[in-house]
Structures are given as structure tokens and as C-alpha cells.
Amino acid sequence: MKKTLRVGLVGLVAFLMLSGLCLGADKVLMMATTTSTDNTGLLDYLAPEFTKATGIDLRWTAVGTGKALKMGQNCDVDVLLVHAPPAEKKFIGSGFGTNRRELMYNDFVIIGPGSDSAGIKGGTINKAMQSIKNKRALFVSRGDNSGTNKKEKLLWENAGIQLPDQEPWYIQTGQGMLSTIRIAEQRNGYTMTDRGTYIKYSHNSGGKPALKVLVAGDDTLLNQYSAIAINTANCPNAKFELANAFIDWMASAEAQKMVNDFRLLGKQLFTPNAN
Numbered sequence: 001m002k003k004t005l006r007v008g009l010v011g012l013v014a015f016l017m018l019s020g021l022c023l024g025a026d027k028v029l030m031m032a033t034t035t036s037t038d039n040t041g042l043l044d045y046l047a048p049e050f051t052k053a054t055g056i057d058l059r060w061t062a063v064g065t066g067k068a069l070k071m072g073q074n075c076d077v078d079v080l081l082v083h084a085p086p087a088e089k090k091f092i093g094s095g096f097g098t099n100r101r102e103l104m105y106n107d108f109v110i111i112g113p114g115s116d117s118a119g120i121k122g123g124t125i126n127k128a129m130q131s132i133k134n135k136r137a138l139f140v141s142r143g144d145n146s147g148t149n150k151k152e153k154l155l156w157e158n159a160g161i162q163l164p165d166q167e168p169w170y171i172q173t174g175q176g177m178l179s180t181i182r183i184a185e186q187r188n189g190y191t192m193t194d195r196g197t198y199i200k201y202s203h204n205s206g207g208k209p210a211l212k213v214l215v216a217g218d219d220t221l222l223n224q225y226s227a228i229a230i231n232t233a234n235c236p237n238a239k240f241e242l243a244n245a246f247i248d249w250m251a252s253a254e255a256q257k258m259v260n261d262f263r264l265l266g267k268q269l270f271t272p273n274a275n
Contacts, residue, residue, distance in 0.1 A: 026239075027055055027056050027057055027242070028056070028057045028059060029056050029057065029058050029059070029078050029079060029239060029242040029243065029245075029246055030059055030060070030061075030076070030077040030078050030079075030239075031058060031059070031060040031061070031077055031078065031079045031080065031081060031246070032060065032061050032063060032067070032068035032069075032071040032072060032076070032077040032080050032081075032082075033060050033061070033062055033063075033068060033080065033081040033082065034062065034063070034064065034065050034068060034081070034082050034083050034146065034147055034148075034225075035062045035063065035064065035146070035176040035177050035178070035197075036083070036148075036177055036194045036196050036197045037062070037081055037225070038060065038062035039062070039176065039177060039178050039197055039200055040196045040197060040199070040200045040262075040264070040269050041200070041262075041264075042196070042259070042262055042269065042270065043058075043060060045258065045262055046250075046255065046258060046259075049254070049255070049258065050246065050249055050250075050255070053249060053254070054245050054246075054249060056242055056245060056246065058246065060081075061077070062176070063146075064142070064144045064145055064146025064147065064148075064149065064176075065082040065083060065084040065087065065145075065146050065147035065150070066084075066087070066144070066145030066146055066147075066149075066150070067144075067145070067146075068080050068082050069082065069084075069087060069088070069091050069096075072091065072096055072097060072228070072230050072235075073091070073094075073096045073234070075230070075234070075235035075237065075238060077230065078229070078230055078238045078239040078240075078242060078243045079227060079228065079229055079230060079242075079243035079246055079247070080097065080227065080228040080230070081103075081225065081226075081227050081250075082147060082225070082226065082228070083147040083148075083194075083223055083224060083225045083226070084146075084147035084150050084151075085224055085226070086150075087147075087150060088100055088226060088228060091228065092228065092231075095231055095233060095234055096230070096231055096234050097228040097229065097230055097231055098228070098229050098230075098231045099228065099229040099243075099244060099247060100226050100227070100228045101226060101227050101228075101247050101250070101251055101274065102224055102225075102226045102273060102274065102275065103225055103226060103227055103250050103251060103256075103259075103272065103273070103274050104225050104256075104259050104270040104271060104272045104273060104274070105222060105223055105224045105225060105270070105271055105273055106194055106195045106196050106223050106269060106270050106271060107194070107195050107216060107217075107221045107222055107223050108148070108151055108192055108193065108194055108195070108221040108222075108223050109192070109193060109194075109195055109198060109213045109214075109215065109216040109221065110125070110128055110190060110191075110192050110213075110214050110215035110216070111181070111184070111190065111191060111192075111193060111198060111211040111212060111213055111214060112137075112184075112189065112190035112191070112211055112212065112214050113188050113189075113190075113210065113211060113212070114210075114212050115188075116214060117135060117137050118131045118132045118135040118137040118190065119131055119135070120132065120190075120214050120215055121214040121215070122214075122215070123215060124215075124218065125155060125158075125159070125215055125218040125220060125221065126158060126159040126160075128214070128215045129155055129156055129158075129159035129161060130159050130160075130161065132190055133159075133161055133164060136167070136169045137169065137189070137190060138169050138171065138184075138187055138188065138189030138190065139164075139169060139170050139171070139189060139190050139191065140171045140173060140180055140183050140184040140187065140189045140190070140191040141165075141170065141171065141172045141173070141180070141191070141192075142172070142173055142174070142175065142176070142177065142180050143165075143172025143173060143174050144172075144173075144174050144175065144176075146176075146177075147223075148177060148192065148193065148194060151192070151221075151223070152192045154220075155192070155220070158220065171183070171187070171189070177193055177194065177197040178197060178200065178201060178204075180193075181193055181197070181198070181201050181211065182201075184211060185209075185210045185211050190214075191211075194223050195213075195216075195223075195269070196269035196270055198213065199264050199265060199267050199269050200264060200269070202264075202265060203264040203265050207265055224273075225270070227246065227247045227250055229243035229244055229247060230243060250274065251274035251275075255272075256272035256274055257272075259271075259272040260272050
């Protein structure tokens with residue numbers, strides 16, 4: 001009788017533990033995002049408050065936007081936080097995502113050594129790209145199909161230049177933004193980055209970065225970030241309700257204020273713009 005009771009209690013405890021694990025798993029939201037939201041520390045800053053407000057455990061993988069969209073297409077995640085609007089709209093049009101919500105933005109900048117051998121400082125973005133090509137100045141590209149890489153390719157195209165991916169002065173790292181900036185610094189070259197990651201790089205450099213912002217402010221350099229829920233029509237097991245809870249929370253007044261207040265070196269990294 002005692003043995004039966006012990007077995008029954010062990011079984012009950014095991015059942016409760018498994019049930020708890022399953023319930024916990026149900027409250028885990030998997031996200032693919034761009035490296036800039038991770039490298040800057042923004043997600044580490046936001047995630048605990050999101051969990052406190054919703055009880056949902058947010059876990060993420062930081063990759064280029066191209067890889068993030070592929071993860072969404074392959075049903076590896078439940079939600080995306082990315083920054084390549086044309087690719088995002090194509091993703092949704094293909095039935096892979098839904099409920100795209102614009103949440104925040106910053107801008108892209110061209111950075112390079114203070115010596116500025118290509119003479120691009122203060123010029124237009126088109127002239128900057130043309131001058132880098134004409135002077136054969138070293139340019140370091142992520143080359144990883146990320147949102148940043150997609151924008152860089154567009155800048156070459158807008159300047160009337162075929163992508164110089166076969167030129168010896170054009171280097172592709174296949175790495176994230178911070179790593180690419182460090183390589184550009186080591187090689188005394190130019191690169192393009194989002195401003196948030198540049199501020200993080202400046203912060204890591206003690207406020208005295210070797211690479212300076214040389215070209216900024218052009219309308220084409222706007223860098224919009226949006227969240228997208230994975231479409232359950234393509235991925236039946238995607239946690240659609242949790243994804244939408246994240247999107248709604250990111251668009252809330254509380255989260256938008258947190259985005260607005262997030263700073264390094266006293267500088268704002270992202271500007272909230274959820275509508």
C-alpha cells in the first residue's frame with residue numbers, strides 16, 4: 001500500500017513538473033532580429049520589462065535581416081524585428097508574415113578615418129560613393145544580405161555604380177556590424193553602419209572612436225525597424241498570440257518611451273515611431 005502510494009506521489013510530482021515545463025514553454029517567444037538591436041543592448045534593456053508586463057519569456061537570435069526573414073519562412077521563430085522594408089513587404093506578400101508594425105527608426109551613416117582619403121566628408125551620399133570608387137579607397141561591406149547590406153547595395157545603385165564586389169578595394173566580411181566596423185578600423189577604411197551601432201562602437205571606444213561619421217542626413221539613409229508576426233498559414237505551430245502581444249507591447253506608450261530614453265554616451269540610438 002505504501003509502495004503504491006509512493007509510486008503515485010512520484011508520478012503526480014513528475015506530471016506536475018512536466019506540466020509546469022510545458023506551460024513555461026508555451027510562454028516562450030522565439031524571435032529573429034537584426035544584429036543592431038542586440039549589439040546596442042536595446043533588447044537586453046527591453047526584454048525584462050516585456051516579461052514583467054506580459055509573463056512571456058522573450059528569446060532571440062541576432063542575425064542579418066536576410067537570415068532573419070529566412071528563419072521566419074522556415075518556421076524557426078515566432079516573430080521578427082528587422083529593418084529592410086522592401087524585403088519585409090515581399091516576405092508578407094509571399095504569405096510568410098503578417099501584422100507588420102513600424103516601431104522605431106534611426107539612420108545609416110558612412111564612417112571612415114579622420115584623414116578621409118576619398119574626401120567625402122560633408123558631401124552627398126551619391127558623391128561619396130562615387131568618390132570612394134574613383135579613389136579606390138578601401139570600403140568594408142558586411143556582405144551578408146542583412147538590412148544594412150541591402151541598403152548599401154542600393155546606395156551603389158543609386159550612385160550609378162555597379163556593385164564593386166570584384167574590386168580589390170572592396171572587402172566583404174560576412175559578419176555583423178560591430179565586427180565589420182572593427183575590421184574597417186584596422187584597415188583604415190570606410191564602411192556604412194546604422195547610427196545606433198556606431199554609438200555603441202563609440203561607447204566601446206571610450207567616446208574616442210577611430211572612425212568618424214563623414215556622411216549623414218540624406219533621406220535615403222533612413223533606417224526603419226518593424227516587427228512582423230509569422231503567419232500561421234505557413235507555420236501552424238508559430239505562437240501567433242504571443243507574437244502579437246510582443247508587437248502590441250513594443251507599440252505601447254510604455255515601450256515607446258523606453259526606446260526614446262535608451263542612450264549611450266548621452267546620445268539617443270533609436271527614435272520611436274509606432275502608429
